[in-house]
Amino acid sequence: MSSDVMTRKPVIGINCDFKAADRNKPGFAYLAAGYFQSIDSAGGIPVVLPPMDDSQSIARALELVDGFMMIGGGDLDPRNDGFMLHSSVRPMDPVRETSDRLLMAEIAERRIPLLAIGAGMQLMNVQQGGNLFLHIKEDLPDAVPHLDPHDPSHRHTLEVESDSLVGRVFGDGEIRVSSRHHMAIDEVAPGFRVTARCPDGVIEAIESEMMDWFAIGTQFHPECAAASALDVRIFEEFIEGIVAGKAEEADSLRLVA
Numbered sequence: 693m694s695s696d697v698m699t700r701k702p703v704i705g706i707n708c709d710f711k712a713a714d715r716n717k718p719g720f721a722y723l724a725a726g727y728f729q730s731i732d733s734a735g736g737i738p739v740v741l742p743p744m745d746d747s748q749s750i751a752r753a754l755e756l757v758d759g760f761m762m763i764g765g766g767d768l769d770p771r772n773d774g775f776m777l778h779s780s781v782r783p784m785d786p787v788r789e790t791s792d793r794l795l796m797a798e799i800a801e802r803r804i805p806l807l808a809i810g811a812g813m814q815l816m817n818v819q820q821g822g823n824l825f826l827h828i829k830e831d832l833p834d835a836v837p838h839l840d841p842h843d844p845s846h847r848h849t850l851e852v853e854s855d856s857l858v859g860r861v862f863g864d865g866e867i868r869v870s871s872r873h874h875m876a877i878d879e880v881a882p883g884f885r886v887t888a889r890c891p892d893g894v895i896e897a898i899e900s901e902m903m904d905w906f907a908i909g910t911q912f913h914p915e916c917a918a919a920s921a922l923d924v925r926i927f928e929e930f931i932e933g934i935v936a937g938k939a940e941e942a943d944s945l946r947l948v949a
């Protein structure tokens with residue numbers, strides 16, 4: 693195992709949100725600091741990618757990263773997946789959604805290690821063939837609140853599968869996570885399994901079962917200011933998984949040489 697692979701910090705691409713210009717302000721690309729701070733604290737090098745609509749530029753940018761994190765945000769427009777718009781849906785800016793969909797397709801194609809959070813997990817699921825509940829309050833009326841517009845630190849409990857990344861991170865005992873969503877995964881995409889649920893049954897984490905793709909999704913927000921010390925371990929496990937994968941790759945190339 694080459695020492696360089698083990699010592700060089702992985703570069704993690706991060707998408708960002710977009711707010712179009714109006715009469716008084718220019719357009720902005722932005723993201724909550726917790727996203728890049730969490731990657732930095734976990735030993736990665738965060739590199740923020742602004743929205744792009746050119747698949748070749750996106751492909752070229754992805755050649756420069758060792759992994760990717762898709763952040764949370766507004767709603768995916770269900771019409772882009774063949775569903776009707778719902779009155780509760782507040783679509784993210786189409787500049788962002790177009791870029792995110794191109795990114796996700798290329799990340800999946802190249803099997804780039806991926807941590808997908810919130811809207812990012814929802815996009816990973818639909819892009820890989822799953823689908824979403826468009827409004828938990830209507831689709832799952834017995835569910836507990838997963839969003840409090842007056843409390844950005846709203847939390848709920850979590851039940852995890854022990855043989856999973858989130859299971860290793862949270863272990864036993866009560867787990868409370870930050871929740872800010874009104875949509876949720878309905879059918880899980882082929883090749884993924886559920887690794888955490890809210891006690892009301894809402895899916896809160898999935899991970900790839902594919903041997904050639906290290907990909908995890910969380911509906912909750914381990915990057916937020918109210919996150920626990922355990923939440924931070926998710927980012928560390930993600931970075932450690934990438935480093936281990938690159939070491940295996942280097943070893944196998946050495947054996948072949």
Ligand SMILES: N[C@@H](CCC(=O)NCCCC(=O)O)C(=O)O
Pocket residue numbers: 724763764765766767768809810811812814872873874875876
């Ligand atoms: N909008 C979707 C996805 C939930 C999500 O990503 N929430 C994060 C809010 C903004 C942020 O902190 O990045 C839904 O509501 O289900």
